[in-house]
Amino acid sequence: RRPTKLNLPPGPKPYPIIGNLNLIGPLPHRSIHELTRKHGEIMHLKFGSIDVVVGSSVEIAKFFLKTMDTNFICRPKTAAGKYTTYNYADITWSPYGHYWRQARKLCVMELFSAKRMESFEYIRVEEMKSLLMEVRRTSGEGFVLKDLLSTMSLNVISRMVLGKSYLDESVVAGGGRRTVVSGKEFKEMLDELFLLNGVFNVGDWIPWMGFMDLQGYVKRMKVVSKKFDGFLEHVLEEHDGRRRAEGEGFVVADMVDLLLQLADDPTLEVKLERNGDLLAGGTESSTMTVEWAITELLRKPEIFEKATEELDRVIGRDRWIKEKDISDLPYIKAIAKEAMRLHPVAPLLTLRRTRGDCTVAGYDIPKDTRVIVSAWTIGRDPRLWDNPLEFCPERFIENEIDVKGTNFKFLPFGAGRRMCPGYSLGIKTVESSLANLLHGFKWKLPGQMTRLDIDIEERYGLSTPKKNPLVTVAHPRLPLEMYSL
Numbered sequence: 352r353r354p355t356k357l358n359l360p361p362g363p364k365p366y367p368i369i370g371n372l373n374l375i376g377p378l379p380h381r382s383i384h385e386l387t388r389k390h391g392e393i394m395h396l397k398f399g400s401i402d403v404v405v406g407s408s409v410e411i412a413k414f415f416l417k418t419m420d421t422n423f424i425c426r427p428k429t430a431a432g433k434y435t436t437y438n439y440a441d442i443t444w445s446p447y448g449h450y451w452r453q454a455r456k457l458c459v460m461e462l463f464s465a466k467r468m469e470s471f472e473y474i475r476v477e478e479m480k481s482l483l484m485e486v487r488r489t490s491g492e493g494f495v496l497k498d499l500l501s502t503m504s505l506n507v508i509s510r511m512v513l514g515k516s517y518l519d520e521s522v523v524a525g526g527g528r529r530t531v532v533s534g535k536e537f538k539e540m541l542d543e544l545f546l547l548n549g550v551f552n553v554g555d556w557i558p559w560m561g562f563m564d565l566q567g568y569v570k571r572m573k574v575v576s577k578k579f580d581g582f583l584e585h586v587l588e589e590h591d592g593r594r595r596a597e598g599e600g601f602v603v604a605d606m607v608d609l610l611l612q613l614a615d616d617p618t619l620e621v622k623l624e625r626n627g628d629l630l631a632g633g634t635e636s637s638t639m640t641v642e643w644a645i646t647e648l649l650r651k652p653e654i655f656e657k658a659t660e661e662l663d664r665v666i667g668r669d670r671w672i673k674e675k676d677i678s679d680l681p682y683i684k685a686i687a688k689e690a691m692r693l694h695p696v697a698p699l700l701t702l703r704r705t706r707g708d709c710t711v712a713g714y715d716i717p718k719d720t721r722v723i724v725s726a727w728t729i730g731r732d733p734r735l736w737d738n739p740l741e742f743c744p745e746r747f748i749e750n751e752i753d754v755k756g757t758n759f760k761f762l763p764f765g766a767g768r769r770m771c772p773g774y775s776l777g778i779k780t781v782e783s784s785l786a787n788l789l790h791g792f793k794w795k796l797p798g799q800m801t802r803l804d805i806d807i808e809e810r811y812g813l814s815t816p817k818k819n820p821l822v823t824v825a826h827p828r829l830p831l832e833m834y835s836l
């Protein structure tokens with residue numbers, strides 16, 4: 352039985368109704384970071400009527416994500432989970448249980464298995480070539496880097512999951528009544544989905560206010576998920592058509608084919624339509640990381656020099672970089688890691704929920720508490736990192752920490768059983784696009800802009816894209832014949 356007086360972790364005194372929500376500003380990771388400095392490595396907050404515990408040290412993160420992970424592995428029910436993923440039926444928002452285990456197993460064993468990743472390498476190579484050609488086509492004019500990067504990532508993940516890129520053609524969207532959307536609108540749909548999955552929706556924390564939808568997020572969630580319904584229905588019909596036409600000779604070519612085949616198995620519950628989170632999560636996260644890396648390098652040109660010195664020495668100037676070269680490029684790898692340390696895609700990882708009462712570091716944590724791990728705070732802890740606010744890739748040369756969640760001071764993909772299942776694709780995309788972009792181009796700022804004018808603000812939400820997309824200029828660095836790809 353629960354003791355009457357709980358020994359909750361320290362934290363600010365909550366107000367009635369709103370709890371501590373008054374202390375959370377437009378950039379929640381920054382507000383939470385400030386609060387942890389005052390209240391310590393394990394902190395209790397009240398968001399509306401809901402208990403929240405924040406862990407912000409290596410020890411507490413390890414406790415939540417590893418030592419006691421069975422109790423911290425669940426997800427809370429949020430409006431995003433309900434409306435954008437068909438009632439929690441995707442990997443990200445489904446609660447811990449049979450469904451999540453099955454969906455996750457499929458993802459890890461099928462989509463991201465070493466064999467599958469290898470067999471899809473040709474897709475990544477083709478899309479990388481297109482990216483490099485597109486950058487070359489900008490011919491020294493200012494352009495929004497993020498747009499080209501997200502096209503590449505989206506094409507890679509779409510071709511792996513859906514069998515082809517839907518950006519080249521108009522796609523069908525809009526539930527029930529069908530309308531056609533362009534590739535540009537499709538990207539906007541994904542952007543919206545990603546954003547809405549990271550917003551701080553008041554109704555999630557003060558449930559009785561939920562019906563008012565004061566911020567209008569739920570309305571937007573419903574609109575975007577309807578659009579996805581229509582699109583995914585179209586994808587399924589196309590795949591099913593091919594399957595039926597090919598009959599006995601049908602060979603599984605992508606994730607949708609696989610799910611269609613598995614759908615014949617009555618014991619499997621994983622739903623066919625739920626690929627939206629893979630598309631959105633897979634596209635935005637690597638794009639954001641590369642955009643931050645190039646932004647930081649434009650602020651510190653000496654890093655460009657070191658990077659290109661490594662590329663010229665190891666690769667030379669007569670070829671592009673292949674995935675298998677990356678292990679010979681420690682400085683490029685270090686730049687990618689440093690970008691993920693200072694600008695983690697998920698600065699608070701993803702929300703978890705406790706499945707039962709427990710005690711951590713002598714404090715009581717009741718059942719159904721929302722759990723946050725502040726990877727942002729850990730990545731900036733001066734006890735763990737020298738000059739933590741400085742962008743300094745060298746720190747990862749001296750100290751070869753990996754990205755796989757084995758060292759709790761660096762958690763770009765989270766850790767434990769709920770860690771990012773797409774990390775192998777994510778890290779490959781980040782490292783090889785960064786390597787090729789640095790190899791192929793000299794990066795400059797447009798017009799009269801100087802490095803002091805570069806802003807490093809983040810956009811509102813639980814994720815951290817740049818608030819103002821980076822506009823940059825790229826000049827070829829290699830012999831010109833290298834660009835006829």
Ligand code: HEM
Nearest residue numbers: 442443633636637696697700701764765766770771773777
């Ligand atoms: C640079 C690239 C990426 C970064 C930095 C990243 C980061 C993360 C993080 C921090 C989490 C939360 C883990 C936790 O709570 O412990 C996560 C979860 C997730 N990521 Fe990624 N990710 C990336 C790429 C991808 C890709 C390419 C995919 C798939 C195509 C993907 C799919 C997912 C899914 C489905 C989850 C939810 C897992 C679950 O709840 O079981 N991510 N990611």
